[in-house]
Amino acid sequence: MTKIVKEFLPAHRGVIVALSAATLLSACVVQERVYRPPPPPPPPPRVYAPPPPPAYDAPAAEVEVQASQPPPPLPDYDQPPCPEDGYLWTPGYWHWTGSDYYWIPGTWVQPPRVGVLWTPGYWGFVGGFYGWHAGYWGPHVGFYGGVNYGFGYVGVGFAGGRWAGNSFAYNTAVNNVNTTVIHNTYNTTVVNNVTVNKVSYNGGSGGVAAAPTAQERAAAQEQHVPPTPLQRQHVQEAVRNPALAARANGGHPSIAATARPAAFSGPGVVGARGATAPARAGGAPGNPVAGHAPPGTPGSAAVRTPPGTPGNSAARTSPAAGQPAARGQAANGRPPGQKPGAPKPPPHPKGQPEAKKHEPEKSR
Numbered sequence: 001m002t003k004i005v006k007e008f009l010p011a012h013r014g015v016i017v018a019l020s021a022a023t024l025l026s027a028c029v030v031q032e033r034v035y036r037p038p039p040p041p042p043p044p045p046r047v048y049a050p051p052p053p054p055a056y057d058a059p060a061a062e063v064e065v066q067a068s069q070p071p072p073p074l075p076d077y078d079q080p081p082c083p084e085d086g087y088l089w090t091p092g093y094w095h096w097t098g099s100d101y102y103w104i105p106g107t108w109v110q111p112p113r114v115g116v117l118w119t120p121g122y123w124g125f126v127g128g129f130y131g132w133h134a135g136y137w138g139p140h141v142g143f144y145g146g147v148n149y150g151f152g153y154v155g156v157g158f159a160g161g162r163w164a165g166n167s168f169a170y171n172t173a174v175n176n177v178n179t180t181v182i183h184n185t186y187n188t189t190v191v192n193n194v195t196v197n198k199v200s201y202n203g204g205s206g207g208v209a210a211a212p213t214a215q216e217r218a219a220a221q222e223q224h225v226p227p228t229p230l231q232r233q234h235v236q237e238a239v240r241n242p243a244l245a246a247r248a249n250g251g252h253p254s255i256a257a258t259a260r261p262a263a264f265s266g267p268g269v270v271g272a273r274g275a276t277a278p279a280r281a282g283g284a285p286g287n288p289v290a291g292h293a294p295p296g297t298p299g300s301a302a303v304r305t306p307p308g309t310p311g312n313s314a315a316r317t318s319p320a321a322g323q324p325a326a327r328g329q330a331a332n333g334r335p336p337g338q339k340p341g342a343p344k345p346p347p348h349p350k351g352q353p354e355a356k357k358h359e360p361e362k363s364r
Contacts, residue, residue: 063131067096071123072246073198075272077256079151079176090118091149101246103253104238107261112225114166120144125204142219145202146210159190234261
């Protein structure tokens with residue numbers, strides 16, 4: 001057996017070496033196929049910063065007016081006193097006419113019915129434009145853009161008063177109410193939970209960043225009452241007054257608030273701080289515009305010149321109305337029987353008796 005193996009090995013040594021080499025090569029090939037390099041690291045995430053969305057994207061159906069520029073800041077002014085019991089305060093705002101903003105003065109208004117409150121309108125930045133959302137009457141105060149209008153409208157809700165049955169109770173901490181005339185009042189300090197500033201719009205660059213709360217969303221679904229006819233007349237009168245245009249008053253209207261709607265002259269009219277008197281229609285600065293001057297102001301239609309003043313049509317030599325003419329004198333200042341074209345007799349010296357009248361000489 002050993003001899004056979006010894007004879008076999010020299011004869012087949014080359015074959016064995018070849019097989020061994022092939023085995024080694026095949027092992028190398030197999031080992032090369034099994035190897036897998038580690039996967040490359042994932043690419044860094046793509047950095048994309050979209051523009052910030054508006055603070056509150058209200059439905060387009062709610063937008064009544066669109067403007068390409070933001071409204072001016074809210075003017076700083078005092079609230080006129082409440083004229084009568086039952087009036088509710090409606091804050092002022094900027095109204096867009098298509099070419100300029102006009103200030104709609106804040107005013108006290110009678111509500112359309114008992115139990116409703118006023119939700120102010122507001123400007124909101126939507127789709128590259130500033131849209132106006134009109135105010136309304138309703139059982140609860142809804143969303144008004146988070147704008148701090150003051151006097152109880154601090155951006156969220158209303159702290160200026162509340163209904164107590166059929167009567168409205170006023171919070172004297174934020175409302176100008178004469179308690180000797182209006183007795184249904186209370187005093188509760190109002191805490192501002194928002195930044196107190198004069199920004200007049202929501203969203204966009206520099207606007208108020210506010211979104212409606214759950215309560216405000218619920219109030220939006222309630223039945224609403226549109227502005228009253230007096231409120232609409234108030235707006236119409238304001239946009240007809242050139243002194244209320246922003247480019248004319250620089251954001252400081254001389255009529256910032258009124259005691260009653262559409263009453264832009266007389267008691268109860270309050271100007272903004274820093275406001276100057278509007279120009280007269282003829283262009284003279286410092287004088288009120290004709291038709292909008294308060295009573296007693298030069299240039300106002302309500303000014304009356306006292307009797308006897310030169311240039312007054314009432315300055316006549318006739319006696320005052322309701323008083324009888326002087327004895328021996330007619331109402332026109334001439335003696336009885338004297339013709340209108342004849343000259344008047346000279347006045348008598350003071351302290352001397354009146355000369356006797358002579359009968360005219362009869363013609364011979």
